[in-house]
Amino acid sequence: MNLSNKSLEKIEKLIPRFPLKQSAALPILHIVQEEKGYISKEDIQWIAEKLDMQPINVYGLVTFYPMLREEPIGKRHIKVCRTLSCALQGSYALCKKLQEELNCPLNETSEDGNYTIEFVECLASCGTAPVVQVDQVLHENISVEKASEFAQQIRKETEINIK
Amino acid sequence: MATEERRMILEHIDQPGYDNSIDCYIKHGGYEVLKKAILRKPEELCQEVVNSQLRGRGGAGFSAGMKWGFLDRKSGKPVYLICNADESEPGTFKDRQIIYKDPHQLIEGMMITAYATQTKLAFIYIRGEMYDGARILEHAVEEARAKGFIGENICGSSYSCDIIIYRGAGAYICGEETGLIESLEGKRPYPRIKPPYFPAILGLYQSPTVVNNVETLCHVKFIAEMGGAEFAKIGTPNNTGTRVWCVSGDVQKPGYYEFPCGAITLGQLIYEVCGGLNPGRTLKAVIPGGSSAKVLRAGERYQGKLKDGTEFDWTLDDIPLDFDSVSACGSMSGSGAVIVMDDSRDMVQVLGNINSFYAHESCGQCTPCREGSLWMKKITARMADGDAREQDADLLLSIAKQIEGRTICAFGEACAWPTMSFVSKFKEEFSEKAAQQKSTQHPLV
Numbered sequence: 001m002n003l004s005n006k007s008l009e010k011i012e013k014l015i016p017r018f019p020l021k022q023s024a025a026l027p028i029l030h031i032v033q034e035e036k037g038y039i040s041k042e043d044i045q046w047i048a049e050k051l052d053m054q055p056i057n058v059y060g061l062v063t064f065y066p067m068l069r070e071e072p073i074g075k076r077h078i079k080v081c082r083t084l085s086c087a088l089q090g091s092y093a094l095c096k097k098l099q100e101e102l103n104c105p106l107n108e109t110s111e112d113g114n115y116t117i118e119f120v121e122c123l124a125s126c127g128t129a130p131v132v133q134v135d136q137v138l139h140e141n142i143s144v145e146k147a148s149e150f151a152q153q154i155r156k157e158t159e160i161n162i163k
Numbered sequence: 164m165a166t167e168e169r170r171m172i173l174e175h176i177d178q179p180g181y182d183n184s185i186d187c188y189i190k191h192g193g194y195e196v197l198k199k200a201i202l203r204k205p206e207e208l209c210q211e212v213v214n215s216q217l218r219g220r221g222g223a224g225f226s227a228g229m230k231w232g233f234l235d236r237k238s239g240k241p242v243y244l245i246c247n248a249d250e251s252e253p254g255t256f257k258d259r260q261i262i263y264k265d266p267h268q269l270i271e272g273m274m275i276t277a278y279a280t281q282t283k284l285a286f287i288y289i290r291g292e293m294y295d296g297a298r299i300l301e302h303a304v305e306e307a308r309a310k311g312f313i314g315e316n317i318c319g320s321s322y323s324c325d326i327i328i329y330r331g332a333g334a335y336i337c338g339e340e341t342g343l344i345e346s347l348e349g350k351r352p353y354p355r356i357k358p359p360y361f362p363a364i365l366g367l368y369q370s371p372t373v374v375n376n377v378e379t380l381c382h383v384k385f386i387a388e389m390g391g392a393e394f395a396k397i398g399t400p401n402n403t404g405t406r407v408w409c410v411s412g413d414v415q416k417p418g419y420y421e422f423p424c425g426a427i428t429l430g431q432l433i434y435e436v437c438g439g440l441n442p443g444r445t446l447k448a449v450i451p452g453g454s455s456a457k458v459l460r461a462g463e464r465y466q467g468k469l470k471d472g473t474e475f476d477w478t479l480d481d482i483p484l485d486f487d488s489v490s491a492c493g494s495m496s497g498s499g500a501v502i503v504m505d506d507s508r509d510m511v512q513v514l515g516n517i518n519s520f521y522a523h524e525s526c527g528q529c530t531p532c533r534e535g536s537l538w539m540k541k542i543t544a545r546m547a548d549g550d551a552r553e554q555d556a557d558l559l560l561s562i563a564k565q566i567e568g569r570t571i572c573a574f575g576e577a578c579a580w581p582t583m584s585f586v587s588k589f590k591e592e593f594s595e596k597a598a599q600q601k602s603t604q605h606p607l608v
Binding site: 017018019020022023024025026027029030051053057060061064065066067068079082083084085087088120121122123124125126127128129133136137138 | 241250251252253254255256258259284290291292293294295325327329330331332333334335346347348349350351352368409410411412413417418419454500502504508513516517519520523524526
């Protein structure tokens with residue numbers, strides 16, 4: 001398994017904490033995806049063997065949970081909240097504007113491989129709508145008027161990281 | 164002023180200088196209640212919670228004391244405690260504040276609950292998207308363990324219990340307690356059929372399990388501190404304690420506000436606490452308890468008798484914010500999420516937005532919900548897109564009625580109720596759609 005030692009250690013420590021080791025399936029999937037960017041068939045096989053599960057049952061988790069994926073995505077993952085409170089504050093227009101600004105069609109990865117934009121369900125921050133989660137960080141009150149500036153900020157951060 | 168907040172749960176949240184470290188929490192009197200609680204008999208603490216009449220803050224409003232009372236103690240199996248921190252009901256953002264800004268308050272409430280129920284191992288199931296929230300909780304658990312509030316021999320007693328932070332992965336259905344349990348067991352989160360799988364009897368790992376919401380567990384700390392009888396004096400009978408109301412949508416000051424149950428009305432919340440609607444706008448509709456609660460229409464009159472026999476005759480503005488009054492008006496206070504809509508909103512679009520959510524989140528286990536939620540989404544999307552048909556309103560109602568009561572879990576109701584209430588209360592708007600020209604505008608919602 002080509003995972004870093006740090007992740008492998010984390011996994012070894014994690015499994016015995018649960019009364020039943022199958023409980024470790026979802027946390028391990030998170031660890032794998034956070035390191036590799038997505039979950040491959042080999043990863044599924046490895047997890048299944050480790051936890052005495054059938055590969056199909058691990059695969060079933062990957063296909064069920066919206067946050068888990070089988071394909072790589074852009075360097076930055078942009079999730080715009082679609083649900084009611086954000087929609088009332090303009091998240092549909094915001095999502096469209098961000099696609100234009102970052103030259104990235106919805107649910108796809110931009111040609112330069114930098115961005116993936118998703119329109120996701122409620123992010124539980126309805127009082128500061130519209131909200132956008134970029135990678136692991138939630139950004140609040142991103143009105144459509146702020147979209148260009150916000151996209152610029154994402155672009156800048158991404159360039160710095162590439163350098 | 165009647166609209167003065169009473170902050171118990173939110174007391175320190177957003178206070179200048181207050182941070183989420185254990186030192187800060189202890190400086191403000193933290194963990195003192197746990198130290199005292201651990202010297203009492205567990206049964207006494209359970210009785211305090213019964214006496215407090217505390218009702219669950221996650222959505223269903225079920226009595227917490229009764230929930231704990233159902234625990235199967237004869238089986239000899241270990242008891243598990245799960246904190247449901249999978250906050251996903253559209254409109255709700257209260258648990259986020261507690262987790263991010265005052266995590267030790269939750270941990271103290273949890274450890275008191277764990278001791279009272281003699282839990283062997285506890286879990287916090289947190290939304291996968293809350294990366295920082297999970298890190299904050301992990302860190303808080305380590306801090307509390309170092310000080311002897313979690314782990315072996317808590318506060319020097321013979322009681323031991325650990326907390327595991329468990330991250331979800333973006334599925335709303337994990338907020339349903341038996342779906343959550345399945346998820347924790349490493350399976351797809353398909354809710355379980357009840358009977359026989361009542362969590363208190365056959366819960367996590369087929370063992371007795373308590374599942375409580377974040378806010379509910381925080382209240383347990385206050386109950387242990389002041390006593391159940393004293394806690395029950397806050398609010399109104401059967402609607403005790405404070406509640407955190409999350410307001411979003413078309414108000415000037417959206418946010419989270421804490422009041423004793425029944426202390427203010429929906430009108431006061433909207434106009435006094437939240438600064439009213441945007442200039443020049445009038446109120447059109449309110450969803451009082453998360454997107455699955457039935458919508459209330461401005462101008463409606465609610466008449467009837469409360470459980471205690473008192474007669475009421477209210478407009479939307481008059482509805483007291485508690486559990487029973489909102490239910491008496493045909494909706495529910497659910498998770499405390501109030502979504503306000505003004506007269507600029509198209510109700511077909513709003514329902515279309517909600518239906519899209521439920522179609523995406525249905526776990527697919529029961530046919531009426533899996534198929535019905537998708538049909539309702541497609542019909543409302545087509546209507547909003549300017550291609551409405553005369554029979555659509557009736558068709559929507561017919562689908563919703565065939566989902567309600569015909570599914571394993573309450574998601575069936577959660578996805579049927581918005582359609583049932585929006586279509587019947589705004590029937591003219593749905594019917595008129597058919598007569599309108601195909602719109603060239605981009606949908607607002």
